[in-house]
Amino acid sequence: MGSSAADGNGSVDKGVDFANYFCTYGFLYHQKEMLCDRVRMDAYYNAVFENKHHFSGKVVLDVGTGSGILAIWSAQAGARKVYAVEATKMSEHARQLIAANKLQHVVEVIEGSMEDVVLPEKVDVIISEWMGYFLLRESMFDSVICARDRWLKPDGVMYPSHARIWMSPIRSGLVDQKIRDYDGAMEDWHSFINDTKTFYGVDMSALTKPFDGEQKKYYLQTSIWNNLHPNQIIGKSVIIKEIDCLTTTVDDIRVVQASVSSSITEETARFCGFGGWFDVHFRGSEKNPAQQEIELTTAPDQDFGTHWGQQVFLLHPPQYLGSGDELTINFSMSRSKLNHRLMEVDLSCDIKQTSGKLLPPIQKKFYIE
Amino acid sequence: MGSSAADGNGSVDKGVDFANYFCTYGFLYHQKEMLCDRVRMDAYYNAVFENKHHFSGKVVLDVGTGSGILAIWSAQAGARKVYAVEATKMSEHARQLIAANKLQHVVEVIEGSMEDVVLPEKVDVIISEWMGYFLLRESMFDSVICARDRWLKPDGVMYPSHARIWMSPIRSGLVDQKIRDYDGAMEDWHSFINDTKTFYGVDMSALTKPFDGEQKKYYLQTSIWNNLHPNQIIGKSVIIKEIDCLTTTVDDIRVVQASVSSSITEETARFCGFGGWFDVHFRGSEKNPAQQEIELTTAPDQDFGTHWGQQVFLLHPPQYLGSGDELTINFSMSRSKLNHRLMEVDLSCDIKQTSGKLLPPIQKKFYIE
Numbered sequence: 202m203g204s205s206a207a208d209g210n211g212s213v214d215k216g217v218d219f220a221n222y223f224c225t226y227g228f229l230y231h232q233k234e235m236l237c238d239r240v241r242m243d244a245y246y247n248a249v250f251e252n253k254h255h256f257s258g259k260v261v262l263d264v265g266t267g268s269g270i271l272a273i274w275s276a277q278a279g280a281r282k283v284y285a286v287e288a289t290k291m292s293e294h295a296r297q298l299i300a301a302n303k304l305q306h307v308v309e310v311i312e313g314s315m316e317d318v319v320l321p322e323k324v325d326v327i328i329s330e331w332m333g334y335f336l337l338r339e340s341m342f343d344s345v346i347c348a349r350d351r352w353l354k355p356d357g358v359m360y361p362s363h364a365r366i367w368m369s370p371i372r373s374g375l376v377d378q379k380i381r382d383y384d385g386a387m388e389d390w391h392s393f394i395n396d397t398k399t400f401y402g403v404d405m406s407a408l409t410k411p412f413d414g415e416q417k418k419y420y421l422q423t424s425i426w427n428n429l430h431p432n433q434i435i436g437k438s439v440i441i442k443e444i445d446c447l448t449t450t451v452d453d454i455r456v457v458q459a460s461v462s463s464s465i466t467e468e469t470a471r472f473c474g475f476g477g478w479f480d481v482h483f484r485g486s487e488k489n490p491a492q493q494e495i496e497l498t499t500a501p502d503q504d505f506g507t508h509w510g511q512q513v514f515l516l517h518p519p520q521y522l523g524s525g526d527e528l529t530i531n532f533s534m535s536r537s538k539l540n541h542r543l544m545e546v547d548l549s550c551d552i553k554q555t556s557g558k559l560l561p562p563i564q565k566k567f568y569i570e
Numbered sequence: 571m572g573s574s575a576a577d578g579n580g581s582v583d584k585g586v587d588f589a590n591y592f593c594t595y596g597f598l599y600h601q602k603e604m605l606c607d608r609v610r611m612d613a614y615y616n617a618v619f620e621n622k623h624h625f626s627g628k629v630v631l632d633v634g635t636g637s638g639i640l641a642i643w644s645a646q647a648g649a650r651k652v653y654a655v656e657a658t659k660m661s662e663h664a665r666q667l668i669a670a671n672k673l674q675h676v677v678e679v680i681e682g683s684m685e686d687v688v689l690p691e692k693v694d695v696i697i698s699e700w701m702g703y704f705l706l707r708e709s710m711f712d713s714v715i716c717a718r719d720r721w722l723k724p725d726g727v728m729y730p731s732h733a734r735i736w737m738s739p740i741r742s743g744l745v746d747q748k749i750r751d752y753d754g755a756m757e758d759w760h761s762f763i764n765d766t767k768t769f770y771g772v773d774m775s776a777l778t779k780p781f782d783g784e785q786k787k788y789y790l791q792t793s794i795w796n797n798l799h800p801n802q803i804i805g806k807s808v809i810i811k812e813i814d815c816l817t818t819t820v821d822d823i824r825v826v827q828a829s830v831s832s833s834i835t836e837e838t839a840r841f842c843g844f845g846g847w848f849d850v851h852f853r854g855s856e857k858n859p860a861q862q863e864i865e866l867t868t869a870p871d872q873d874f875g876t877h878w879g880q881q882v883f884l885l886h887p888p889q890y891l892g893s894g895d896e897l898t899i900n901f902s903m904s905r906s907k908l909n910h911r912l913m914e915v916d917l918s919c920d921i922k923q924t925s926g927k928l929l930p931p932i933q934k935k936f937y938i939e
């Protein structure tokens with residue numbers, strides 16, 4: 202749908218982008234979900250307040266201020282001026298919140314798309330919480346890059362300064378559940394076909410193939426949000442992408458490609474697919490380093506999950522592997538043609554067992570919706 | 571949100587309309603849900619096949635053909651030609667299905683918005699399943715009216731020919747659940763306020779009022795899809811609107827206003843709000859009546875629910891009423907300013923008890939989202 206509204210690069214017109222993407226950010230309910238993510242909040246809070254030298258007396262730009270929280274912290278850490286840009290009507294709540302916290306003389310809320318906003322001066326710091334599921338979903342980092350290239354001073358710093366995408370082989374009961382769901386949907390379809398023929402005289406079986414494709418995509422090819430437990434990780438975690446927020450261009454992230462090797466670390470493990478997550482770091486810049494480096498990780502953690510969870514890419518059927526079995530992974534993630542904020546992943550995996558035996562190669566397409 | 575994409579009449583641009591509305595109709599999964607609604611299917615099937623004289627040798631237009639089912643039935647009932655118009659890519663599946671049922675010489679599938687499509691000839695019959703929740707949600711009848719005014723022959727017939735909107739006082743445990751959900755959300759908010767102050771030094775209480783408004787709207791002012799049991803009806807059902815599909819204009823339905831009276835029919839009943847539903851009839855036209863009139867009702871029914879269910883409008887707090895207590899209802903439904911496919915309802919209700927006592931008047935706004 203909506204192909205009419207997408208240009209060749211898969212970016213969509215503004216109205217559609219508001220309907221599909223910005224819409225949810227206009228609700229305090231959704232902002233609150235982010236504000237209740239303690240791992241996220243602690244990381245940004247510590248990044249700002251343990252590195253006051255980056256903020257004190259400085260000019261800061263908060264890209265996508267939402268409720269205004271990062272702008273407020275920047276001001277509390279001593280910023281001379283904070284520009285807080287927000288595309289949705291949440292800007293009005295940010296303005297209210299900032300006034301209630303008596304920071305309206307420091308923080309200026311600007312309602313608009315970062316891409317369109319004109320600031321009266323360049324800035325020393327860009328702070329932004331732009332990370333989507335699996336880091337790049339939402340493609341919001343594009344807006345941060347745009348802001349950086351237009352408004353960051355030559356020796357300015359980025360908050361966060363670095364980001365990485367990770368993957369790891371996992372075990373997961375979801376693989377059985379999704380197969381069951383898919384099988385159930387198809388069984389149901391077949392009895393629907395029978396009923397429609399019997400009661401209404403129409404043979405619907407011509408649609409079995411497209412329906413099957415739709416259900417396969419939904420149940421088996423869509424990556425799944427999940428809070429993985431660390432003991433579901435059955436092999437070596439590998440880095441798929443590293444981003445230096447100060448220098449990365451949109452072209453660098455439009456397609457993420459990686460050829461990496463991992464290996465199974467458990468004696469025997471049911472290999473069900475891959476888990477993916479990200480981390481970001483606050484290190485300042487080379488010229489202007491952080492006093493205290495802070496990390497925000499969304500890796501599987503027994504105690505502290507984040508609202509990002511992990512993305513799970515399931516492989517069917519699961520296979521039993523053993524310690525030392527080697528996985529050669531080819532990973533390619535690009536933006537969906539119809540909506541540049543969603544992603545498509547091509548994943549292939551060759552498995553060489555310690556015995557020397559090569560398993561049949563796996564190749565699969567996934568959608569991050 | 572998206573206000574930029576709405577014109578003064580609350581209708582939205584095409585891309586946004588695809589993103590918000592048409593999108594789901596592009597999935598076979600969703601078409602199947604409608605095709606599995608036996609009440610709906612039986613009504614249309616019987617309407618067509620028990621009135622073959624309306625179809626045999628005639629030219630038919632199916633507005634929003636979806637999977638193509640109504641077009642196929644029209645052809646099977648003997649139509650000389652069927653134009654099957656569908657805005658989404660579902661048109662391709664309709665074409666497949668029609669070919670598989672060997673009707674491609676009779677049924678011509680046209681992909682496009684009804685508003686834009688040009689037919690080579692006028693038609694004898696317009697058939698369409700355009701009904702949304704509470705009849706008018708989705709505002710799809712506008713497209714049928716547009717088709718009728720442009721393409722129906724002067725003595726043509728509409729399938730369905732008539733429609734009515736109904737309301738009735740109800741009891742419902744949902745009233746307690748929604749209050750509990752709302753209270754829970756606000757309790758949660760207050761502990762969030764405390765935590766954010768304690769751990770992150772920001773006083774968020776300035777946002778309590780807008781958050782409260784958002785949650786009230788969500789939990790208490792949004793009408794709820796529900797399958798009511800007939801024993802939840804505690805009073806007289808009343809008609810809010812009658813539509814003659816042959817003559818009604820968009821102006822007639824843009825705002826639906828009614829002043830009606832109902833009364834409690836149960837000895838004592840907990841009055842929790844109103845249930846709303848619709849029915850449509852297939853009667854042909856005055857000049858060209860049906861041989862067999864068919865009714866499709868979405869009223870509460872013990873055995874045969876439809877996918878439309880009923881819309882529930884809850885009133886807080888519930889009140890105990892008795893047999894003969896009289897309700898004077900003022901009802902006004904208009905389209906949401908930001909999205910013409912959604913509705914807003916202003917409802918007031920005065921209650922006069924058999925004792926002569928007048929209860930405090932009730933006045934409330936609802937959103938049909």
Ligand SMILES: Nc1ncnc2c1ncn2[C@@H]1O[C@H](CSCC[C@H](N)C(=O)O)[C@@H](O)[C@H]1O
Nearest residue numbers: 226265266267286287288313314315330344
């Ligand atoms: N191009 C753009 N211009 C302005 N705001 C944008 C934007 N892209 C995304 N946003 C906004 O960025 C926010 C990201 S969510 C983060 C909100 C806030 N900074 C916090 O950390 O809690 C959303 O409110 C979204 O509406």
Ligand SMILES: Nc1ncnc2c1ncn2[C@@H]1O[C@H](CSCC[C@H](N)C(=O)O)[C@@H](O)[C@H]1O
Nearest residue numbers: 595634635636655656657682683684699713
């Ligand atoms: N203005 C318009 N032009 C063309 N198709 C439209 C339309 N408005 C709605 N539709 C289509 O109308 C369908 C309504 S659902 C009904 C589908 C089918 N006639 C059936 O009875 O099973 C959807 O597929 C929707 O995409």
